[in-house]
Amino acid sequence: MNDYLKFEPSVKPLHKDSREDYWYLFKDNKLMVLKEKGEVKIPRWKDVDVLNISIYNIQSMGSYYNCNCKCGEIIDDINEENIEFLNLRTLSTLVDEESYLLASKANLLLNWLKLNQYCGVCGSKMYKKDSKFERAMVCSNCGNTTWPRTSPAIIVAVTKGDRLLLAHNKYFPEGKYSVIAGFVEYGETFEDCVKREVFEEVGIKIKNIKYFGSQPWPYPNSMMIGFTAEYLDGDIKVDGEEILHADWFTKEEVLGLYNKSISIGSELIEWFLKNH
Template identity: 70%
Template structure:
C-alpha cells in the first residue's frame, strides 16, 4: 500500500495474521505502551503474546501500512517493566503523530462499544452485527441499530489586528490559556456554532470564519473542527461559568505562554505565531 491512505478502516482483518500486527490495549482508560531505550511504541502481536494476558472487547480497527490493527481491554497486572500504562494526553507528547491518532481511534471505538451494551429504545441486550463491512450494534429484541458516532465540536482562533483571543477555562490549570472551543448543537451549522460559542463565552462577535483543519479527540468521543475568525464587534465579557478570564494577546505574549502539543488548539496557536 502506498502512503496516500495510511489507515484503512475495516470491521474484519484486511491481511493475514502477522507478528507485526498492532494491538491497542487499554486498562482503566490508559493505553499499554512498549518502552525501550526511552522510546515509546505500540505493542505488536509478538509482544502481546509474551504477556499471557486475557483480552476482552476485542475489535479489529483496520490496517496500517499492511499490518492489522486491533484494540481491546484487559485487567491483568503487567509484570514486564518494558510495558507501561499511559493516558492519551501524555502519550501525545511521547509518540509519533500517526500512532497517537490510531490510539485515539481505538479509544473512540471502545468507548462506543461499552456505551451501547443495552438498547436505548427498549433496554434489551445489544450484540455486534455480523458483517464484513458494517460496524454496528443491534438490539436482540427490537432490532434498533446503533453505529459508531462522534460528537462535533468547534475550536477557533479569533484575531483582532495582530492579537489573538485566549481564554482561561475554569477547568484549566493556573496560568493556562487557550482558544475558544465548544460543542455543536443539533441542527446548527459549524459556522453558526463558531459565532454562538464565541459570543456566549466572551461576548464578542466575529466575521470571516474560515476552515482550518480537524482532529479526532477521544475525550470521550469528539471530533474537533478548527477555524480561524476575525473580530467584528463587542467588548470581552466572560460568561463567568465556563470561562473565567479572557484577553487579547500579542505574538510575544503568546510565545511566552504557549506549550506546544499535538492538539488542534496548539496548531491554531502556532498558526497565529507564524502568521503574525
C-alpha cells in the same frame, strides 16, 4: 495504497493475522505501551503473545502500513520492566500524531462497545453485527441498531490585528489559556456555531470565518473542527461560568500562556505565532 492512505479502516481484518500486527490494549482506560531505548511504541502481536494474557472486547480497527490493527481490553496484571500503561493525554506528549490518533480511535471504539451493551429502546442485550462493511450493535430483542457516533465541536483562533483572543477556562491550570471552543448544537452549521460560541463566551462578534483543519479528540468522543476568524465588533465580556478571563494577546505574550502539544488548539496558536 500506503502512499495515499496510511491507515485504512475496516470492520474485519484486511490481511492474514501476523506477528507484526498492532495491538492497542487498554486496562482501566490506560493504553499498554512498550518502552525501548527511551521511545514509546505500540506493541505488536509478537510482544503481546508472550505475555499469556486474556483479551476482551476485541475489535478490528483496520490496516496501518499493511499491518492489521486491533484493540481490546485486559484485566491481568503485567509485571514487565519494558511495559507501561499511559493515559491518552500523556501519550500525546510522547508519540507522533499518527500513533496518537490510532490510539484515540482504539479508545473510542472500546468505549462505544462498552456503552452499548444494552438497548436504549427496550433494555435487552445488544450484540455486534457480523458484517464485513458495517460496524454496529444490534438489539437481540427489538432490532434497534446503533453505530459509532462522533460529537462535533468547533475550535477557533480569533485575531484582531496583531493580537490573538485567548481565554482562561475555569478547568485550566492557573495562568494557562487557549482559543475558544464548544460543541455544535443539533441543526447548527459549523460557522454558526463558531459565531455563537465566541459571542456566548466572550461577547464579541466576528467575521471572515475560514476552515483550518480537524482532529479527532477522544474526551470523550469529539471531532474538533478548527477555524480562524477576525474581530468585527464588541467588547470582551466573559460569561463568568465557563470562561473566567479573556483578552487580546501579542505574540510575545502568547508564548507563555499555552502548553505546546499535538492538539489542534495548539496548532491554531502556532499558526498565529507564525503568521502574525
